[in-house]
Amino acid sequence: MMSLPEHIEIILEKHLKGLESSSEMKVLEEWRAENPAHELLYKQLLKLWQESGVVLDTPVYDANKAWNKLDLALKQGKPARNYRLLLAACFIGVIFIAGWMLFGQKDMTTLQASNIANRQLTLPDGSSVILRKGAAISFPKAFKEREVTLSGEAYFDVRPDKERPFRIRTTRAILEVLGTSFTINTNSQYDRLVVTTGRVAFTETATKQRQVILPNQAAVLNEKGIDVTPVKDSNYLSWRTGVLTFDNTPIDQVAAELSDYYHLVIKTDSGLLTSNITAKFEKQPIEQVLEEIKLLSNLSYRKQHDTILLFKP
Known part of the structure; x- marks a missing residue:
């Protein structure tokens, strides 16, 4: 430590x-x-x-x-x-x-992804994890209880073991699974879980509120509790795949997902709320993405301080 x-x-x-x-x-x-x-x-x-x-x-x-x-x-x-x-x-x-x-006397291992690249690793039980840029994970080397602590965002593919449930701790919650794949993002505002396969028990530490999250469901835990909704964001794994897909997507949602992917502040002019985007971007620099959006939707953009603003010319 x-x-x-x-x-x-x-x-x-x-x-x-x-x-x-x-x-x-x-x-x-x-x-x-x-x-x-x-x-x-x-x-x-x-x-x-x-x-x-x-x-x-x-x-x-x-x-x-x-x-x-x-x-x-x-x-x-x-x-x-x-x-x-x-x-x-x-x-x-x-x-x-x-x-x-x-x-006890267990030695803890802490691993962190750099701020410029994701990090893939295999845990001692054979489960695989992909840490998003800047994320960190901590776990005992012996790993008898299959429990980790996570900060940031990560994708887990958990090796099945009916005798030993797999647990992830965040500041707010405990996630428990037997064998499944999912992504969890924990930050200062919320914990967000999206399940790809299997089921995940999502329990708030403070209130003990518990929800079982199924495939293609997303759960967000904040100060209001746990909210479960169908997955509508097709790009929740874009940080891992490098692919962003938009199908008649409202421009404000496009801006939000680009902001998350590129770690930038991208906003839209209030007059663009009716504009939609259909496009696919694969590991492209933000400059190329903005130029394609400009050509596809007759929009323009400019940088104001640390913010990129999309607007109608």
Whole structure:
């Protein structure tokens, strides 16, 4: 597990106790967004903290007693440095004990796709994974329980094993499968699951809300819960195939899917809402795609700061 910068460790300690300020929360969110590995580490620490309740009820470590001791130290006006050291010791103690109890002596492997190319890998059980650019995955080398933690987007083709369900953890949910293929995208706003074959049990961690997602169904989990709909987006695997297909597709939807594929901000002028596009693009630079759209639909485009705007000339 990578080390935490000191200022992030301090903010994270406050965050886990619910004492962080809005400015500190912003710093933490920016640090998480800098690198998928940061987000993955945050999720691992959050998971350990949430699941350490049973551990902390043992005589090894009394969480309430420790926090009361910290509050008493503040009231007695003890030096802030001592308070910080004690807080850090409690925090490290929770992580160490919970980590030891949850994972034993298993060595964890963390793999990340670069920001310029997808990464294909085979897990120890034979399941295959394709990580989208920038995504990261973590799993125990022994892999006896077939459980991984994901940050970013990935395509899974899970090897069937009726005795050992395959589990994927995100910040919000747990996905459980026996043998199937699907894609999952987890980010700061939502988790989105699209099932290609088989079935996936999609469970929200906080509320335990559970939905079984079938082939050609998409499920989105956000602050409102889990919403299941038929798959209407034919390009949900375009990041893996390099192919974008539009069949009389509204221009605003085209712009949204191009934005996701090319990691750009592409918007349409409000007067284009009735324009539709029929075209197929295969691993083409965005400049070529925009030129083809321009010829096909009598539209034009221009760049404004970091945004590409489609409009009628």
